[in-house]
Amino acid sequence: MKQSQLFTRTRKDAPKDEVSKNAQLLIRAGYIHKEMAGVYSYLPLGLRVFNNIIKIIREEMNAIGGQEITMTTLQSPKVWEQTGRWNDEVIDVWFKTALKDGAEVGLGVTHEEPLTALMTEYIQSHKDLPVYVYQFQTKFRNETRAKSGIMRTREFVMKDMYSFSKSQEEFKIFYEKCAAAYKTIFERVGLGNHTFRTFASGGSFSKFSDEFQTICEAGEDTIYIHRAKNIAINKEVYNEETVKDLGVTMEEFDQAKAVEVGNIFPLGTRFSDVLDLNYKDETGKAIPVVMGSYGIGPARLMGTIVEVLSDEKGIVWPKEVAPFAVHLVSLAGDNVDVKKEADRMYELLTENGIEALYDDRDLRAGEKFADSDLIGIPLRMIVSEKSMAAGNVEIINRADGSVQRIAESKIIEFLKG
RNA sequence: CGGGGUGUCGUAUACCGGUAGUACGCAUGCUUUGGGAGCAUGUAGACUGGGUUCAAUUCCCAGCACCCCGACCA
Numbered sequence: 001m002k003q004s005q006l007f008t009r010t011r012k013d014a015p016k017d018e019v020s021k022n023a024q025l026l027i028r029a030g031y032i033h034k035e036m037a038g039v040y041s042y043l044p045l046g047l048r049v050f051n052n053i054i055k056i057i058r059e060e061m062n063a064i065g066g067q068e069i070t071m072t073t074l075q076s077p078k079v080w081e082q083t084g085r086w087n088d089e090v091i092d093v094w095f096k097t098a099l100k101d102g103a104e105v106g107l108g109v110t111h112e113e114p115l116t117a118l119m120t121e122y123i124q125s126h127k128d129l130p131v132y133v134y135q136f137q138t139k140f141r142n143e144t145r146a147k148s149g150i151m152r153t154r155e156f157v158m159k160d161m162y163s164f165s166k167s168q169e170e171f172k173i174f175y176e177k178c179a180a181a182y183k184t185i186f187e188r189v190g191l192g193n194h195t196f197r198t199f200a201s202g203g204s205f206s207k208f209s210d211e212f213q214t215i216c217e218a219g220e221d222t223i224y225i226h227r228a229k230n231i232a233i234n235k236e237v238y239n240e241e242t243v244k245d246l247g248v249t250m251e252e253f254d255q256a257k258a259v260e261v262g263n264i265f266p267l268g269t270r271f272s273d274v275l276d277l278n279y280k281d282e283t284g285k286a287i288p289v290v291m292g293s294y295g296i297g298p299a300r301l302m303g304t305i306v307e308v309l310s311d312e313k314g315i316v317w318p319k320e321v322a323p324f325a326v327h328l329v330s331l332a333g334d335n336v337d338v339k340k341e342a343d344r345m346y347e348l349l350t351e352n353g354i355e356a357l358y359d360d361r362d363l364r365a366g367e368k369f370a371d372s373d374l375i376g377i378p379l380r381m382i383v384s385e386k387s388m389a390a391g392n393v394e395i396i397n398r399a400d401g402s403v404q405r406i407a408e409s410k411i412i413e414f415l416k417g
Numbered sequence: 418c419g420g421g422g423u424g425u426c427g428u429a430u431a432c433c434g435g436u437a438g439u440a441c442g443c444a445u446g447c448u449u450u451g452g453g454a455g456c457a458u459g460u461a462g463a464c465u466g467g468g469u470u471c472a473a474u475u476c477c478c479a480g481c482a483c484c485c486c487g488a489c490c491a
Contacts, residue, residue, distance in 0.1 A: 013429045366452035
């Protein structure tokens with residue numbers, strides 16, 4: 001895409017109502033726009049990153065047998081009343097509204113109830129199990145306090161997967177498979193080294209759940225890490241008993257602030273019992289389905305990447321989530337030959353399927369570089385009088401600043417390698 | 418939900434009981450072109466409502482919005 005046609009613009013100053021690093025940088029670079037507290041729109045660059053993250057998650061969910069669907073935001077109270085979760089004292093973040101005829105409806109905060117109810121129509125036999133269903137769907141949560149930029153908002157897309165299994169044993173196999181898939185996801189988005197599978201409270205569902213926590217100062221959670229054994233425990237369940245069960249001592253843990261980027265937990269038969277999700281086993285006996293649920297918030301993940309990997313100049317996107325693979329920067333000035341060369345380079349990249357943001361604007365080098373640093377595309381390719389005279393292009397790595405000069409004929413090979 | 422704070426051009430800010438200045442941006446022109454250039458001209462602003470006052474953007478009250486701390490986070 002030509003940058004001269006991109007409708008967003010970078011800014012030098014962050015808006016004064018944003019304190020978090022992720023929102024400041026994402027707004028300054030033109031990725032997102034704030035609509036109100038805890039509600040953000042995604043602009044062209046932001047949507048590209050967001051979609052890249054979704055693509056990674058989708059690939060990994062499909063790889064473990066997930067089947068994608070989309071459920072509705074509008075929710076009938078009926079199923080929620082059956083599980084007791086329509087009550088504002090049980091779930092205090094409902095956005096509730098009404099139809100014209102007065103019937104109450106809610107905007108979905110999560111989807112255990114409607115999906116369990118839906119599955120009763122399709123799960124009858126042991127032959128129908130196991131089954132794994134997921135979606136990327138907008139959740140609404142009326143948080144009393146939105147904070148941390150795009151990391152805790154009132155309207156956000158969530159990847160929520162639900163597993164339906166015949167038994168605890170069968171459930172557990174998938175649970176571990178999903179944990180492994182999550183690990184892959186966090187590696188692919190560039191947070192692998194900072195992210196720990198963490199013992200956490202199971203809330204009202206079970207004794208424990210597993211959170212995926214990324215070490216980050218902006219995080220809301222505190223976790224304790226046993227680096228030698230790669231064990232992490234959320235503060236909420238960090239005690240003598242838990243630690244002892246794991247065969248270690250409390251002295252061996254370091255404390256750290258962390259962001260919960262994913263959470264997987266066993267649901268048991270809590271929902272299947274209430275909503276009558278049963279299957280017939282080989283003897284014809286009705287058995288409740290064993291469930292699990294698995295969540296990741298792509299936007300929170302995006303915010304965490306910015307928090308963890310950015311530097312004083314701006315954002316640093318890992319390769320797989322970057323809005324473009326290459327930032328082609330033309331330093332043509334009035335030089336028509338350089339401009340032609342840059343145009344030609346852009347065509348070359350495009351023809352070879354390499355997505356590039358082409359800074360074809362008539363600006364000074366300093367401003368272009370500053371913008372490029374802020375936007376954070378992994379590789380910057382510079383076409384200038386200098387590079388033309390040398391018969392190469394200059395490629396700068398955003399993350400470490402290293403510079404490589406690549407002969408024109410080798411560029412595609414270099415970028416695809 | 419408890420506590421605290423802030424609302425001034427598009428953005429960041431200054432000053433002020435007598436109707437607002439700067440920088441960035443944007444527009445036009447000229448000069449400039451490898452790290453946010455220079456000059457000139459122009460553009461654009463006091464959250465809303467009430468009160469006090471001769472006079473309110475400024476002081477007071479309310480509302481709204483936003484921010485921070487805490488609580489909550491299935």
